Amino acid sequence: MKQETVAKQRGYNVLTVTDAKEIVSHWLAGIDLANATELGLPEVDDRYHIWRVPVRSPQGSPVGEVAIDAYTTEILPAKTTRAEIITARLLRQDEQKVKRKRKPKKEYKLSQLRNTIGWGDCVDLVDxxxxxxxxxxxxxxPYFNARPEYSQYEQYETYLLKMRQAIGSCHRVLNEGRFFAINISPILIRRASRNEASKRIAVPFDLHRIFIEEGYDFIDDIIWLKPEGAGWATGRGRRFAADRNPLQYKAVPVTEYILVYRKQTDLLIDWHIRNHPQPEVVADSKVADGYDRTNVWKIQPATNSKHPAAFPQELAEKVIAYYSFKNDVVLDPFAGSGTVGAAAANLDRRFVLFDSNRAYIELMQEAVVGWKNIDPRSVEFAIAGRSKD
Ligand SMILES: C[S@@+](CC[C@H](N)C(=O)[O-])C[C@H]1O[C@@H](n2cnc3c(N)ncnc32)[C@H](O)[C@@H]1O
Known part of the structure; x- marks a missing residue:
């Protein structure tokens, strides 16, 4: 029986060496190098979900490499040899001189996106x-299968692959040097019977690796501390409280993480402050007194009768106030009841909210009526696969 290729198994859009060569040939034609080069054998690198295609001179010597995002089919500039370097190598020029040439001045990008609510798989919508x-x-x-309401993943690996796709596609749309904060915590998989042990899965540590591999730098681990009673409902720690046998000790979890990452860049954070085209907006976005000085934030959990896993608006407001300017666009690809949207509107930011569950889309569409300064008729509605409705 013919074995499935890795590209097929992973569900890539670039499936074969011919596909990869075609994409690179097109790219080389766009920079007038198609006739001056030849392509080596493309290789798939499924650790990073990319195809690497060697570029050679007509005499066969290596002059560069082009990396293609195996899912989106895009050329990845950060992992691809620059056109000037390929040209220098073809012409046997001093490539160090080319490398030393001043990089073009970066321009601050102001987003044109309007407030949006989108229904469907967040990877498709982000694309x-x-x-x-x-x-x-x-x-x-979703914290893997922590909630029976949406325990949709058969295997933990399938869940991690979905998270990788989401984190990877978000990388393209996030402005250079801007932040991606994620609320996540280890989860407990309850035992199926009395003879089996329950299992903890350290989801944050697996997601951390994915963020780094997908092109983000780690910035902070913020601890969301809930009151002690909050964790008791998990049932953890009850057995020990009764028996006090060593080895049976289990800490009651009263924290979650807010892991903060920054899209990789050589720009200093100051650059965004100095180059913002509206300095008055920067001044108006200053964080007020009474901000959190440490990485432990004490916040009451949310109670939302309409969504089983909503987080508190206070949490979203802190993240938005600390990591964005007024009028910025804040994306929540797994938006649920839309807490991030309410917080963004409250702090005069724009929002883009995606969820795959139609019921939560309706919930957000109802809620938006009450958000600060939002005319519901002005909110875009997107559906995965269709750019706009
Ligand atoms: C932990 S909840 C988010 C709750 C949200 N922070 C709030 O305050 O209401 C995760 C959400 O992700 C949604 N979801 C799961 N898989 C998705 C996918 N592939 N694309 C978009 N949304 C998804 C679920 O429907 C759920 O509402």
């Missing part, structure tokens, strides 16, 4: 957004 159109991402994805 419909323009590159560099989002200024901050704050989200709380």
């Amino acid at each position: 419909d957004l323009p590159s560099d159109s989002i200024d901050l991402i704050f989200t709380s994805p």
